[in-house]
Amino acid sequence: MGPYLWAALLPLNNPDHYFKWHFIEISAANAIVIVLMVLTFVAALLLPFPGRRRRKDQQ
Amino acid sequence: MSTSEIDRQWTTRLRRRTLGKLPPEKMLPDTQPSYVASWIYVFGVATLSALFVVIGTGCILAIFGPQWWHISSIGHFVNSLHLWSVEIFFFCMVIHLWGKYFMAAWRGGRAMTWITGMVLFLASIVTALTGYVSQTNFDSQWISTQAKDAINSSGGGAFFNLLNPGQMLMWHIVLLPLILVLLVAIHVLLVRAKGVVPPFEENAGADHV
Numbered sequence: 001m002g003p004y005l006w007a008a009l010l011p012l013n014n015p016d017h018y019f020k021w022h023f024i025e026i027s028a029a030n031a032i033v034i035v036l037m038v039l040t041f042v043a044a045l046l047l048p049f050p051g052r053r054r055r056k057d058q059q
Numbered sequence: 060m061s062t063s064e065i066d067r068q069w070t071t072r073l074r075r076r077t078l079g080k081l082p083p084e085k086m087l088p089d090t091q092p093s094y095v096a097s098w099i100y101v102f103g104v105a106t107l108s109a110l111f112v113v114i115g116t117g118c119i120l121a122i123f124g125p126q127w128w129h130i131s132s133i134g135h136f137v138n139s140l141h142l143w144s145v146e147i148f149f150f151c152m153v154i155h156l157w158g159k160y161f162m163a164a165w166r167g168g169r170a171m172t173w174i175t176g177m178v179l180f181l182a183s184i185v186t187a188l189t190g191y192v193s194q195t196n197f198d199s200q201w202i203s204t205q206a207k208d209a210i211n212s213s214g215g216g217a218f219f220n221l222l223n224p225g226q227m228l229m230w231h232i233v234l235l236p237l238i239l240v241l242l243v244a245i246h247v248l249l250v251r252a253k254g255v256v257p258p259f260e261e262n263a264g265a266d267h268v
Binding site: 036040041043045047049051 | 097099146157158
């Protein structure tokens with residue numbers, strides 16, 4: 001039952017969606033992964049690392 | 060045996076040279092500089108962790124073979140683990156690459172660390188391609204027939220034939236993993252030997268000395 005429920009929620013049996021802009025053509029799946037990587041990169045730069053303040057105080 | 064004879068032995072010379080270049084306190088350090096306490100430094104080791112899962116699941120797939128990973132539930136599961144650990148591997152590696160690029164991580168005599176990382180990135184792409192064409196399904200047929208034109212136009216098709224599944228499988232499970240593991244070992248040893256690149260502000264002026 002489980003797999004069928006997921007298949008109903010996320011239909012994966014259709015042709016992929018593509019974004020087109022002039023000569024640039026990218027699938028929605030690849031575009032989503034790139035956006036997630038950029039967001040993760042920005043979050044890695046901005047979010048505080050656990051224990052950073054304690055380590056700085058010790059030095 | 061005299062002391063001079065012992066000094067001339069290749070084992071003695073190799074040991075002294077290795078310990079000189081890679082002292083144990085640098086290989087397994089007790090502390091790291093405070094600037095390493097940032098999420099951006101996590102993605103290199105996350106890439107390495109994903110690679111361990113890729114190799115482990117690949118070994119299990121190699122034991123049981125294509126029928127198993129296509130038909131059985133547990134085979135599907137291990138096949139999916141192999142795919143998704145590769146996805147995480149590339150995801151983390153690209154963020155690691157971006158981070159190191161904007162840090163100019165080749166500073167301070169770290170050019171070889173950067174170069175081995177870049178070669179690893181390119182070798183990983185070839186490894187992933189040979190993996191895609193080794194799945195033994197319609198997906199691998201489609202990818203191999205599409206990608207062969209790119210390889211043939213570069214002249215590489217003479218010895219790297221994407222339509223030869225046996226050759227692609229051997230590259231994927233023997234040659235390329237050997238190259239990757241060797242390069243990863245060199246890359247990690249270089250990071251240990253040279254240390255993590257400091258941020259720009261802490262290194263300000265050092266390049267001009």
